[in-house]
Amino acid sequence: EADIYQTPRYLVIGTGKKITLECSQTMGHDKMYWYQQDPGMELHLIHYSYGVNSTEKGDLSSESTVSRIRTEHFPLTLESARPSHTSQYLCASSEGRGGGETQYFGPGTRLLVL
Amino acid sequence: GQNIDQPTEMTATEGAIVQINCTYQTSGFNGLFWYQQHAGEAPTFLSYNVLDGLEEKGRFSSFLSRSKGYSYLLLKELQMKDSASYLCAVTLRGGYQKVTFGIGTKLQVIP
Numbered sequence: 001e002a003d004i005y006q007t008p009r010y011l012v013i014g015t016g017k018k019i020t021l022e023c024s025q026t027m028g029h030d031k032m033y034w035y036q037q038d039p040g041m042e043l044h045l046i047h048y049s050y051g052v053n054s055t056e057k058g059d060l061s062s063e064s065t066v067s068r069i070r071t072e073h074f075p076l077t078l079e080s081a082r083p084s085h086t087s088q089y090l091c092a093s094s095e096g097r098g099g100g101e102t103q104y105f106g107p108g109t110r111l112l113v114l
Numbered sequence: 115g116q117n118i119d120q121p122t123e124m125t126a127t128e129g130a131i132v133q134i135n136c137t138y139q140t141s142g143f144n145g146l147f148w149y150q151q152h153a154g155e156a157p158t159f160l161s162y163n164v165l166d167g168l169e170e171k172g173r174f175s176s177f178l179s180r181s182k183g184y185s186y187l188l189l190k191e192l193q194m195k196d197s198a199s200y201l202c203a204v205t206l207r208g209g210y211q212k213v214t215f216g217i218g219t220k221l222q223v224i225p
Binding site: 033035041042048102107108 | 147156158159162201212213214215216218220
């Protein structure tokens with residue numbers, strides 16, 4: 001059973017607001033990921049991290065930023081939310097011992113920007 | 115880039131067997147995941163194939179042919195709770211685990 005948490009689960013916010021989506025895992029995993037998924041569409045990787053102080057952009061360009069100051073914590077920030085940011089954001093982690101290890105997903109944050 | 119193809123929707127009857135296919139074209143292929151995702155929920159891990167052949171895990175089995183760029187997920191003795199999207203995802207060789215997901219196959223199990 002994976003222990004990866006995301007807060008908030010649901011967020012409705014106005015345009016221009018700054019928001020931070022939290023993601024924490026208690027498994028000691030080195031690698032963490034953020035995906036964006038629109039309803040009925042595939043997951044798109046927007047950020048990933050190999051470990052503390054390591055962050056990289058994913059395949060899908062995103063205006064969000066991430067930080068990895070602690071192993072267990074990988075928050076995602078939008079400085080100025082826009083309606084185009086409305087989506088589901090999924091955080092995941094994996095052990096990081098090489099190619100192929102399973103990614104464990106958090107429950108996701110559904111974001112609606114008005 | 116990577117290209118992953120799977121049917122968008124399938125319907126099957128409770129108690130039956132269904133096979134969900136996935137084809138991929140990618141460079142630096144390492145392995146292939148299958149995930150299950152119920153509506154509004156996060157994906158959960160089903161299987162991971164690196165070598166050619168069939169791997170069985172209870173009612174679910176997954177097959178991989180690296181030379182053909184082809185995989186399938188086989189679900190036996192279908193239950194209503196199996197109604198979900200099934201995501202095919204490929205991993206690439208490299209210093210990090212880069213995973214590319216397909217759009218998913220939405221399976222509806224009917225009585």
